[in-house]
Amino acid sequence: MKYSMFIGRWQPWHEGHKWLINQRLKEGKNVLICIRDMETDENNPWTPRQVQQTLENVFEQDDRVKIMIIPDIESVNYGRGVGYDVIEHVPPSTIKEISATKIRKEMRKDNEN
Numbered sequence: 001m002k003y004s005m006f007i008g009r010w011q012p013w014h015e016g017h018k019w020l021i022n023q024r025l026k027e028g029k030n031v032l033i034c035i036r037d038m039e040t041d042e043n044n045p046w047t048p049r050q051v052q053q054t055l056e057n058v059f060e061q062d063d064r065v066k067i068m069i070i071p072d073i074e075s076v077n078y079g080r081g082v083g084y085d086v087i088e089h090v091p092p093s094t095i096k097e098i099s100a101t102k103i104r105k106e107m108r109k110d111n112e113n
Contacts, residue, residue, distance in 0.1 A: 001030060002030065002084075003029075003030045003031060003032035003066065004024040004029045004030065004031050004032070004087075005031075005032045005034060006020065006021060006031065006032070006033050006034065007034045007036065007070070007073065007076065008033075008034070008035070008036065009035070009036050009038060009043075009044055009051070009100075010033070010035060010051050010054075010055065011043065011044050011045065011046060011051065011100055011104065012046070012054075012100060012103060012104070012107075013051070013054055013055060013058060014098055014100060014103055015095065015098055016091065016095050016096075016098035016100075018058075019091055019095045020089055020091070021033065021065075023089045025062070025064060025065075029064070030064045030065070030066070031064060031065045031066070032065075032066050032067075032068070033055055033059075033065065033066070033067045033068075034068055034069075034070045035048045035051050035052055035055070035067070035068070035069045035070065036048070036069075036070065036071075036072045036073060037069050037070060037071050037072050038072050042104075043101070043104070045104065045107075048069045049069070052067055052068075052069055055067045
């Protein structure tokens, strides 16, 4: 069984991420969501396991989605004729404007109040 793979931090999961994953799900494709194993810090406030639990809750009813933690990566590389595509999904402007950085900033403000 083949999967469309997405690699990210997903910090936090938001509507832009949902739109991205749904591009493949709407086509009836299986999806593999890979969570980069990164140390927590200001830009990564949740552990990879916490992110995984969130995504498992989001997709618990969809057996086309697998979620896994992978080592942090420096690059994605491929050779010629590898048997898979590299696909860019260009979001509409309403989705493109979503920023996890802004979301985290608002969350920090809310926690301070």
